[in-house]
Amino acid sequence: MAISNIRYGEGVTKEIGMDLQNLDARRVCLMTDKNLSQLPPVNAVLNSLAKYGINFQMYDNVRVEPTDQSFLDAIKFAKKGEFDAYVAVGGGSVIDTCKAANLYASSPTSDFLDYVNAPIGKGKPVTVSLKPLIAVPTTSGTGSETTGVAIFDFKELKVKTGIASRAIKPTLGIIDPLHTLSMPERIVANSGFDVLCHALESYTALPYTMRSPCPSNPISRPAYQGSNPISDVWALHALRIVAKYLKRAVRNPEDREARANMHLASAFAGIGFGNAGVHLCHGMSYPISGLVKTYKPKDYNVDHSLVPHGLSVVLTSPAVFAFTAQIHPERHLEAAEILGADIRTARIKDAGFILADTLRKFLFDLNVDDGLAAIGYSKADIPALVKGTLPQERVTKLSPRPQTEEDLSALFEASMKLY
Amino acid sequence: MAISNIRYGEGVTKEIGMDLQNLDARRVCLMTDKNLSQLPPVNAVLNSLAKYGINFQMYDNVRVEPTDQSFLDAIKFAKKGEFDAYVAVGGGSVIDTCKAANLYASSPTSDFLDYVNAPIGKGKPVTVSLKPLIAVPTTSGTGSETTGVAIFDFKELKVKTGIASRAIKPTLGIIDPLHTLSMPERIVANSGFDVLCHALESYTALPYTMRSPCPSNPISRPAYQGSNPISDVWALHALRIVAKYLKRAVRNPEDREARANMHLASAFAGIGFGNAGVHLCHGMSYPISGLVKTYKPKDYNVDHSLVPHGLSVVLTSPAVFAFTAQIHPERHLEAAEILGADIRTARIKDAGFILADTLRKFLFDLNVDDGLAAIGYSKADIPALVKGTLPQERVTKLSPRPQTEEDLSALFEASMKLY
Ligand SMILES: NC(=O)c1ccc[n+]([C@@H]2O[C@H](COP(=O)([O-])OP(=O)(O)OC[C@H]3O[C@@H](n4cnc5c(N)ncnc54)[C@H](O)[C@@H]3O)[C@@H](O)[C@H]2O)c1
Ligand SMILES: NC(=O)c1ccc[n+]([C@@H]2O[C@H](COP(=O)([O-])OP(=O)(O)OC[C@H]3O[C@@H](n4cnc5c(N)ncnc54)[C@H](O)[C@@H]3O)[C@@H](O)[C@H]2O)c1
Ligand SMILES: [Fe+2]
Ligand SMILES: [Fe+2]
Numbered sequence: 035m036a037i038s039n040i041r042y043g044e045g046v047t048k049e050i051g052m053d054l055q056n057l058d059a060r061r062v063c064l065m066t067d068k069n070l071s072q073l074p075p076v077n078a079v080l081n082s083l084a085k086y087g088i089n090f091q092m093y094d095n096v097r098v099e100p101t102d103q104s105f106l107d108a109i110k111f112a113k114k115g116e117f118d119a120y121v122a123v124g125g126g127s128v129i130d131t132c133k134a135a136n137l138y139a140s141s142p143t144s145d146f147l148d149y150v151n152a153p154i155g156k157g158k159p160v161t162v163s164l165k166p167l168i169a170v171p172t173t174s175g176t177g178s179e180t181t182g183v184a185i186f187d188f189k190e191l192k193v194k195t196g197i198a199s200r201a202i203k204p205t206l207g208i209i210d211p212l213h214t215l216s217m218p219e220r221i222v223a224n225s226g227f228d229v230l231c232h233a234l235e236s237y238t239a240l241p242y243t244m245r246s247p248c249p250s251n252p253i254s255r256p257a258y259q260g261s262n263p264i265s266d267v268w269a270l271h272a273l274r275i276v277a278k279y280l281k282r283a284v285r286n287p288e289d290r291e292a293r294a295n296m297h298l299a300s301a302f303a304g305i306g307f308g309n310a311g312v313h314l315c316h317g318m319s320y321p322i323s324g325l326v327k328t329y330k331p332k333d334y335n336v337d338h339s340l341v342p343h344g345l346s347v348v349l350t351s352p353a354v355f356a357f358t359a360q361i362h363p364e365r366h367l368e369a370a371e372i373l374g375a376d377i378r379t380a381r382i383k384d385a386g387f388i389l390a391d392t393l394r395k396f397l398f399d400l401n402v403d404d405g406l407a408a409i410g411y412s413k414a415d416i417p418a419l420v421k422g423t424l425p426q427e428r429v430t431k432l433s434p435r436p437q438t439e440e441d442l443s444a445l446f447e448a449s450m451k452l453y
Numbered sequence: 454m455a456i457s458n459i460r461y462g463e464g465v466t467k468e469i470g471m472d473l474q475n476l477d478a479r480r481v482c483l484m485t486d487k488n489l490s491q492l493p494p495v496n497a498v499l500n501s502l503a504k505y506g507i508n509f510q511m512y513d514n515v516r517v518e519p520t521d522q523s524f525l526d527a528i529k530f531a532k533k534g535e536f537d538a539y540v541a542v543g544g545g546s547v548i549d550t551c552k553a554a555n556l557y558a559s560s561p562t563s564d565f566l567d568y569v570n571a572p573i574g575k576g577k578p579v580t581v582s583l584k585p586l587i588a589v590p591t592t593s594g595t596g597s598e599t600t601g602v603a604i605f606d607f608k609e610l611k612v613k614t615g616i617a618s619r620a621i622k623p624t625l626g627i628i629d630p631l632h633t634l635s636m637p638e639r640i641v642a643n644s645g646f647d648v649l650c651h652a653l654e655s656y657t658a659l660p661y662t663m664r665s666p667c668p669s670n671p672i673s674r675p676a677y678q679g680s681n682p683i684s685d686v687w688a689l690h691a692l693r694i695v696a697k698y699l700k701r702a703v704r705n706p707e708d709r710e711a712r713a714n715m716h717l718a719s720a721f722a723g724i725g726f727g728n729a730g731v732h733l734c735h736g737m738s739y740p741i742s743g744l745v746k747t748y749k750p751k752d753y754n755v756d757h758s759l760v761p762h763g764l765s766v767v768l769t770s771p772a773v774f775a776f777t778a779q780i781h782p783e784r785h786l787e788a789a790e791i792l793g794a795d796i797r798t799a800r801i802k803d804a805g806f807i808l809a810d811t812l813r814k815f816l817f818d819l820n821v822d823d824g825l826a827a828i829g830y831s832k833a834d835i836p837a838l839v840k841g842t843l844p845q846e847r848v849t850k851l852s853p854r855p856q857t858e859e860d861l862s863a864l865f866e867a868s869m870k871l872y
Pocket of ligand 4: 595647651735762766
């Protein structure tokens with residue numbers, strides 16, 4: 035497994051101009067989204083670029099929850115700019131878009147589908163070398179600053195998919211908790227749920243010794259290798275931080291300790307799932323986001339409907355872990371305990387229910403919408419949701435328990451209402 | 454912080470031929486020591502090289518506890534061979550020697566002192582690019598497969614020092630617990646003590662926010678940054694494994710679970726201290742090893758006197774942590790608890806004594822020599838031991854509590870007898 039460089043600390047963003055000088059960067063592409071372009075994180079970066087006399091162009095047209103179209107727009111900008119370094123300031127949407135822009139600008143004759151995950155795209159290995167990318171996360175969720183993954187919504191197919199290659203992992207992640215202070219409540223909550231699910235899914239993923247096929251040549255092994263003793267450390271540690279700090283971070287924007295810890299937890303969980311992988315909550319979340327109808331979440335300053343990624347993963351989590359627990363019940367019980375359940379008298383065979391109940395209580399306490407029904411889905415949508423999950427086998431096959439289409443149906447159905 | 458690639462699993466060594474093919478390696482340098490060249494770990498590598506038709510030359514002249522002379526001999530071999538990849542199969546002695554050989558063969562006009570840590574050498578930054586190095590550890594101790602450090606004994610000065618640069622960190626560490634099965638008892642114990650001290654020292658090192666000077670340009674910051682939230686995760690995790698498995702691993706060569714866990718713990722602690730640093734046990738260990746008189750440890754199949762590195766660090770550990778505890782007493786107490794102390798009624802101001810007692814008991818249980826006196830030192834040697842510690846400021850300045858020469862004297866004196 036491989037882990038990228040990260041630098042952590044309040045205010046470390048101010049060094050970014052120096053980092054770019056050290057990289058001898060002469061034409062920098064700065065990516066962000068429209069909302070963030072007016073906020074302190076982008077400001078801090080601009081100040082440092084000015085101080086160190088870095089020549090750059092800004093692209094602030096990133097779409098929140100990116101699509102193939104929005105990726106292509108950013109790629110066009112990157113190709114034209116002939117940049118020698120990239121800086122992404124934002125949440126997963128910005129960092130992922132920047133990874134794609136860097137990749138395709140570095141591989142200008144490639145077709146967009148070439149690097150998109152199979153079976154939707156061709157899933158070709160990346161052999162070109164990319165320009166350095168410095169990622170400055172401003173949410174506490176995706177861990178994208180540590181992963182080789184870039185996710186987008188394939189509009190035509192109404193399904194989310196992505197690009198996964200170690201080659202697109204950022205050169206450096208700058209984890210500066212000051213950036214979390216401007217996040218509104220729901221963005222803290224939803225991105226925090228992403229951390230929660232990264233941790234839970236990577237901890238319960240199929241063990242790396244059981245994944246198949248296991249290509250005999252190490253170079254052909256996927257980034258997502260199944261749970262392993264190293265990703266377990268990261269997953270558990272991130273889960274403990276979520277248990278201790280997520281509620282505080284959501285409820286009190288002034289709670290710097292809580293927000294700083296969640297910001298680190300996001301990177302920790304990213305390192306964990308970036309090596310182990312995620313499974314059903316994520317696999318099922320892609321159609322939940324892709325098929326969105328009219329849902330407009332509070333606190334998101336955007337003009338299109340969207341189901342925020344963290345919300346789309348967490349809504350199925352009680353059903354998913356009730357389903358998977360029969361494989362590693364002790365890990366499910368351990369997770370429930372970390373999240374606050376009293377397991378002194380618990381029976382191991384109830385591990386799934388206990389974790390599911392614990393999650394429901396956790397979500398209720400954080401005012402999460404009451405299931406898929408509350409964000410606009412009904413029973414009639416289940417076949418489409420299932421159909422959208424099937425091509426996500428890159429992740430769903432990492433579920434410890436294999437699933438039939440009927441199982442997926444039942445999981446969506448059980449997630450319609452939570453409380 | 455940066456972390457190298459590692460691959461973990463029983464038998465994963467058999468893929469090394471493929472790794473070298475993937476690197477397009479045509480002239481490989483295989484390094485090991487004389488003892489290991491007859492043992493299963495080297496055999497496993499040779500089989501894989503043969504299977505994949507890898508062209509290589511073997512150097513088995515590595516000195517256990519290397520010296521400037523032995524480094525130079527390996528460097529000469531490397532320069533002559535014009536290799537395009539390196540494989541190190543062994544403990545820290547082999548891996549460190551191989552790092553140095555790769556470095557100086559890649560920088561052929563450099564003087565040996567150029568890269569040696571200041572103030573002993575010039576401590577120049579490495580700007581040349583090195584060949585890939587795959588490290589296959591066979592002890593469970595140094596974590597050298599994950600660090601940018603290479604240690605040697607500077608004979609003329611009678612002091613151990615080293616080379617520290619991210620550039621010499623191995624490209625890949627192959628952590629194959631099968632290699633631990635041939636380790637005799639004392640090698641398991643001594644290399645395990647190295648893990649113990651890496652974990653304890655990096656967890657109690659000066660916090661990264663307090664280290665000074667803190668060069669304003671990130672590129673000039675040292676690899677050893679002080680304790681930080683990320684190295685803490687690794688240190689604590691490694692310490693828990695040591696507490697649970699070291700005694701079992703020492704006592705029973707058939708206990709695969711214990712030996713495998715210690716093999717991973719060695720890498721975990723390496724990642725931790727490779728970023729945070731170590732402090733007094735290590736700083737004081739260098740003269741303890743460097744000034745060795747006639748001590749010949751059991752189970753070491755070598756013809757010169759030596760104090761094994763792990764033993765040289767652990768003998769001062771009770772005195773050191775009794776001394777440092779006034780700075781982070783809660784961390785010292787936590788470490789004692791992890792190592793088995795009952796701290797329910799403990800007072801925080803006794804943290805240092807409690808940890809020291811816990812360590813003494815731990816060492817007694819593992820039949821460790823009764824202090825520096827038992828390995829040939831007397832009071833008369835203390836001035837020389839102190840003098841040998843002074844140039845180790847690269848690490849000693851990471852001690853949470855600053856030390857005077859008198860303090861160092863007292864620490865050596867307190868370490869003469871343990872039980
Ligand atoms: N690459 C990966 O490893 C990975 C992992 C998980 C999710 N993702 C993807 O990342 C995307 C979601 O990213 P996200 O959850 O980080 O959110 P996001 O990037 O979509 O941002 C959500 C909203 O928060 C705003 N925002 C961000 N930071 C802010 C701040 N500090 N202050 C005020 N407003 C702020 C943004 O402007 C935006 O409106 C999804 O597309 C998801 O699929 C990627
Ligand atoms: N680079 C770093 O980060 C780092 C950290 C700590 C220590 N060190 C250095 O590493 C050296 C010590 O390394 P070490 O403790 O790994 O021991 P070692 O490499 O010195 O080996 C000790 C003895 O064990 C034998 N041996 C090794 N593996 C064996 C196996 N599987 N079966 C049977 N015998 C085996 C060797 O042949 C040798 O005789 C010291 O020089 C120390 O200063 C380096
Ligand atoms: Fe996610
Ligand atoms: Fe050591």
